[in-house]
Amino acid sequence: MSLSARDPTLSTLPVDPVWFVEVVRDAQAGNISAFNALFQYYNTRICTYLARMVGNDEEGRDLAQETFIKVWRALPGMHDEFHFDTWLYRIATNTAIDHLRRRKSRWPLCKDSEMDDSSENMSTGGPEEQVEQSEQIKLALVELSPQYRACLLLQYVVGFTQREIARSLNLSEKSVSIYVSRGCEQFRRAYERLAKGQDATSERRRSVV
């Protein structure tokens, strides 16, 4: 994603980096069309990232809008056009973490309640195994600490290298490396536990029938 961390043969980049930097500069200068171009380019990615961060698609959509508004307001103070994407994802990550904190303080005893509900719904079965698997993956992600989750999502969904993740989250590369591997391990255990739980539920249902 970053203009700098990839091999500058540039064939892997989706846009011309020179054009891209110009667009960022124009947006910084207050050009709303340039900002709209950035918005169109990143909207789906940021929305998907945030939805996975908070474990809820609808909240992800709202947070994406909130993120872009923050970006518009903060753009004049951004000093490194070449790393716009890591800066953008830093704002998105902070927005998600703030949201998770607010959610926790509003419903302190109801941790990820909507996720628990969807887990119950998921176990009602149906032929859509792929959908169920996607739900399990989302649930396993939600069980991770936000820091680990951000690192995993930035690596696997956004496509950042560990250096870019470090820049985006203001962490050392060593810390990112540890967070990603620990996040993977936590995810593996959570996913395994959810899969076992679902197997047991299905077994019970079969025996009732």
Add this chain to the structure above:
Amino acid sequence: MKDSTFAPCANWADKLATRYQDDLSYAERIALNQHLASCPTCAAVYAAYRVIGTQISDLPVVEPLPDLPFHLIQHMERSVSYKRRFEPAILTWCKSLSTARLHGVLNRLVQTIATPFHQRVRYATTGNHSFYALQSNDGPLLWQYKKSTVFFSASSMKNGVAFLSLFDSQIFLFATIMHLRPCNNSFLWKN
């Protein structure tokens, strides 16, 4: 994914979840591959983490809201960086170079090349990783060439083409001469 008793070797645990080439140095990649060939536990963890990566990256995208209220956004108060707004473009370039300088000790020596090619273009290299082509205050930065694994040595100019000799920082064997020149706000290069 079914075995819950994974316990990778402590020295390698943090490297098993790396995904991209840039995440490990060349030497680390070679060493990791050798270790995976000889350690079934780490190889299993590595394989499991690859599956996890695929599972997460294959999750469906979330359809966003289509638009922002741009008519409102346009009138929002923005954080204004007066310093940035009024400083000449050349200072912005120097700041970029200063940021780049933080990336490594070798970057302390930022070399600016007086170019005979184009009066308004200045070239600069930070020694390792970055080579910049700059334009004077009335024009934008033309381009930046950056590669994390190579060191650029001092450059020379001939007929508007920058000749850079470079070598790979990880294997110290690969060395080549690269030619770069500005072209329609982009650049051409070849080894």
